[in-house]
Amino acid sequence: MDSAYFQYLNYAIYGTAVLVMLTGLYAALVKKSLLKIVIGLSIVDSGLNLLIVTLGYLKGGTAPIFSSGYNGTQTMVDPIPQALVLTAIVIGFGVTAVALSLVIRLWRHHHTLYIDEIKNLKW
Amino acid sequence: MVGTPVLFIAIPLLAAFLIPLIGMVWKESVRIIPGLVLAYLLVLAINLLSYVTVNGPIVEVIAGWAPPIGINLVFNAFSGFLVTIMVFMGLLVWLYSYRFKSNVEYEAARKYFLLLMMLITGSVGIVLTGDIFNMFVFIEITSISGYALTAFYTGRDSAEASFKYLMMGSIASVMLLLAIMIIYSQLGTLNMADVASKMHLMDPKLKAVSFILFVIALGIEAEVFPLNGWAPDAYAEAPGPVGAAFSGIVVKAGVYALIRYTYTIFDLSGAFNLLIIIGLITLVVAEVAAIRQEKLKRMLAYSSIGQMGLVLVSFGIGTKEGVFAALFIMLNHAIIKPLLFFSGSYLVYHSKKKMISDVDGIGKLAPLTSILFTLGAFAIVGLPPFAGFWSKLSFLMAAADSNMLLVIGLILSVSVVELVYYMRVVNRIFFFKRTTSLLTRRPTFNAYVVMIILGLMILVIGFYPDSVSMYLHNAANSLFDKSQYIHSVLTATIQ
Amino acid sequence: MLTLILLLFLGGAIVTWLGNKLSPVVGDLLFLATIIIPAGMFFTGVTVGEVTHLHALGLTLTWGLTPLSYLFSMIVVGLGILLAIYAVPFMKGKQKTGAFYFNFTLSVMSMLGILVSKDWVSFFIFWEIMTWSSYLMVVLNGKDVQRVGIKYFVFSAIGAYAMLMAMVIMNSQLGSFLLADTFNNFQHLTTGNQILIPILLLVAFGVKSAMMPLHVWAPDAYSNAPMAYTGLFSGALSKMGIYGMVLVMVTMINQLPEGTLIRDIIAWIGGFTAAAATLWAITQDDGKKLLAWSSVGQMGYIIVGVAIGTPLAMLAAMFLVVVHAMFKGSLFMVVGAIEKQTGTTNFTEINGLIRKMPWTFISALISVIALAGIPPLAGFVSKWMLYEALIQNNNYILVILLFFASTAGFLYCYKFLHGYFLGQEEPEWAHVKEAPVAMVIPMVLLALGNFVLGTFPQLIFKPIDAAMQFAGYDATGGRLWGESVLFTEWGDVVTLQPILYAVLAVFVFFALFLWFKGTKGTRYVSTKDISTSGELPKEWENLTFKVNFMQPFERAIEPFLKRQIDKYYTAFGNGMEALFEFTRRIHTGNGQTYAIYAILFLALLLLFRVNLFG
């Protein structure tokens, strides 16, 4: 595989990941529904996870598993980002769960999910 | 020695997992166990701190892999000092909230104390860890406990505050991870000391971007100005002791993280100026907002943010005296602000909206609480002979030594604003006629004990500042000695 | 010893406060003991030159007395004891007695502390303790707390922070907090700092001594504090500003090339303060306010003397410092006694107390004469010397200004005396009795002090002389007071006794005349019983002749009265609050907005990355 191809992939993959993040951020910053905001935040997480995993990729690398099929010569992709992304995903899940429960609470209290109406605390 | 730094994390976690089990059999244990754990941690912290003062930093390796391979915890004069304050404050917060509201039932109490303990553990972890990704994990532990504790009261607008906190927290964690991954992609390591030692190899452009991302991420925790919108809401809506824990413990951890990145890990020259700028903006905006508050806790929250701005400016001076002053301010703030939150929340105990005007003339009905609040107010604005004065003086001396006359002038003008809003409350407490028919509530015995301990500490530090200055000096030296930090971590072995 | 005395005050303050919770009598006794025992120890046990060192945070706090501070500390301690004795009956039956005692003791302690401080850190510490203890006094009675109290505190804070800034700059540039070091090495500072530091310090001391644009807190604060404290407030506490100003003037300003200019400016400010405050005093209908404005005016005289700074001017200023403490202390006690006995201090409500409260009247009379600067009494000596010094210095316009102020001062002096004591007795005040003995004795003592000092001014000249020699004045011929015509003409031993005898004779003659003339041929009617040209007055309308007592005069100075500095400050304060209100609305309450701020901040930092980090 030539380097021009990788240059192309570079733009495509990182570009996509950043774009996913920006999409999520856009939703979180502009959408009025609390649920959409939570969804936006978790889209940001997904984009981020995508970014992290791709960071660990090496040209021609295999999965970092020394199973019996491994002959000892192939390059392996960097396993650390994968381990980190595992943690990030779990934490993201936890935060999303808490966020959703807060949305339930807010619905109970305000009977609306429209964020502009949930402004009892200000200034 | 009675243990090693890892027990600061392991013991509370073990207790956290045990509490639900023991709680099924013995209900009171859900309240008692966290207290025992925190008391043990305090003993541990004091022991280790005195050990570190004599023998130099402790670097603890985890999972048997010496740095930079494994994760490590660093307990040196600087982190040890902060950990000791945090654990001490944690214990006081626990004592204060023990049977805080007697109507808290078993289920709620179990969750409250568990979350409180984990809030403290997370903050301690942020300070102790020597690994940038591990710090992220601890920040998340702290944040999630923080979200839950903010929303603990179901009746109020607490969910709204918590949701704002969560939004900001999520953005912070994204930024933090991005920054960590940029560093990792360049240096191939996550260990702080290792990163610091290799930092000069990094492309300045990437370095700057990752530092900016760190500033945003940690600035949200440290309540730096444009990022601190959540803070007043969270302080005001969280239960009183939790507000105290935020200002006394969590913010300290956030500031620590920011400082660790500025001083040790990155070698950017502009970083100090950035600290001064954002610190000043934070200070001015917060104090100015505080003077127009109508609710007591919001006022205290803004004041707390303002103090953190001052701490950042002080760190931004970049001299040893500046660090000394910053640590002193942090220490004083950790003592005084909880006192204000504790006594303040009793002053407006029965008030629905917690307005400042609800404290009118309460001095006669609740004299001791009022006097303790006044003591705190006098101390935080830096009136001698109370604790806050010495930290303010050391800050000004440090700033004057660096010829920052404009900064001094600005900060002193802001201090006038600070005086005004605290004095307005004190006036209301003692010299106004009671207009509301609200009853006062006698603080519980625990609450009295806690508030009096804090009040005494304010007086002790005020009259005898040398009681703490040695620890502060050691801590400042330890933060300043970057090469020693790197060396002590990278040569750490498994004992 | 010094440490012990200060600790005794501090401990005593707390013990008194707690004791007062137990029983009022215990509190009273503890209070008196707390003031008198350390004060006695101060008089007997402390010598000039003794030095104590304390250590804190790597700084050394140095305490010791100098001749200059000894002069001031005598005022503090003397006035403190007398007012403490006065305060016990004054506070009887009032609320917050414990807080009063606590703050009173702390005030005395902090003033002594300021005077014994030989370094800026302890100076500042005691300065601040003085500020907040006096602040708690100002707001103690709960009247007008937010406006008056905050005004006082803000001005004090501005002053204190100016001092703090000056002292940290001096420390960083000169490497020492010692007063002596900073004064001696003053010329080693950069030119910018040489200008900045005196200005900052003058602001700090100007606030406390109520110098003109910084005086707005004073009238309200003086009149709002309990009268048993105001004597100390005006008599001793404001003198701390003078003390500091003397230090700055004789040490720093003298070393500046622009020194004379600054001195002239300050002197003019002082003169203007004296004149304007006198005019304001005349328009007051409340004895408290009148005295408060008068205090501001008197401080103006003192500032003029300090600023001119020739030996005679300084002598006059120091003399006035002592004398002002005496007559103003006595006068505030008089007002306090009247307030205690009648419940009001308004001229329009009280009449003819001369028969009801004769001792109070006598002390008021003597003190007022001293205040007006009429010959046999002490006020005259000081004013004379001041005029003389100004004339020697060719400051003729300033003399005219001060002379005008002094003459106008007669008006309010008369108003004060007449307002309370003369005029007709009203049936509603028939029950009024003389104040308790413990209140009368201190005020009579202080009033008599004016007599004594007016007649034998050399009694106080010795300590003043020592103080001035310490401050760097060269005593050629052994004594500085020889410079004044008063003493070169009459000699300093015989002094003013002939005048005294002459005046006393006139006095006795008039008294006898009034006595023999008796009350024959006068008919008593109520002061409210006046013809109203067909229009019946409503009941609540106060038609006493004392309403608008000075109306023609007020009309004359109306254009001046309109320009209250207070208004500008208020406008400024309101503007700031509006700005603050605008600023706090940055936090809109919408979580999304906060998130946008975060992203905005990120974008800004990224955009200015190169500027920040290169």
Place this chain on the structure above:
Amino acid sequence: MKKILVLLLLAVVGFYLAGTFFDIGFGNSHFVKNDAIKPVKDIYLQQTVQELKVSNAVTSIVVNFRGFDTLGEVTVLFLSVTALGSILYKKRHHVGERSVLFSASSIVTSGSKLLFPAIVLLGAYVFIHGHLSPGGGFQGGVIIATGFLLMLLAYENYSVSHNGLSIVESLAGITFVGVGLLGFMNGGTFLQNFLPTGELNNLFSGGIIPIIYIAVGFKVAAELTGVIYTVLNEKGEQNG
């Protein structure tokens, strides 16, 4: 207006972020050149086989090298369950009363019943073999939780014992910390391996790694089920 501002801001942020990552580059070794110290990942890959005898390098990192992170991560999950309970806490909580009532067809119910053991088994397999093959405690736990989700969706009145969940959760957590502390007592550092590591690619290999991963599996399964159950039992109020 706000939208345009946000778009503008995002464009700036995106420009710089993307630029940063384009600089870093994709697929090539982007670590800065420094011969003195090997990149940590190389040490990891090497030690995974030599020292720990674990074939899945990610597992060895997650559980051993960076096991402390994982402990924190498990704690985050535990906390979010607690947080959920605390946030949605109501004084009169009717356990077992479902807010969302629906009836599934019998095909779904029977199918779920049939699939449930298989799903649980699969999950168990995944976390038991976490150190040998892709997968691990988290993945296995999630699979098991989906089994419970299926049951909860299929049966209106299917209920899980809260106490049971919390006992499993606690025991698993205690196991994790306990194993760590045992290492602390035996080998000197927290979470250090103190068991024989066995041979590469055997089920019984890797020392404490499988034990911890099994504990994690149980814990994740219990916690996720708890989350689902709590949210599902949230009694929604009528609008208005």
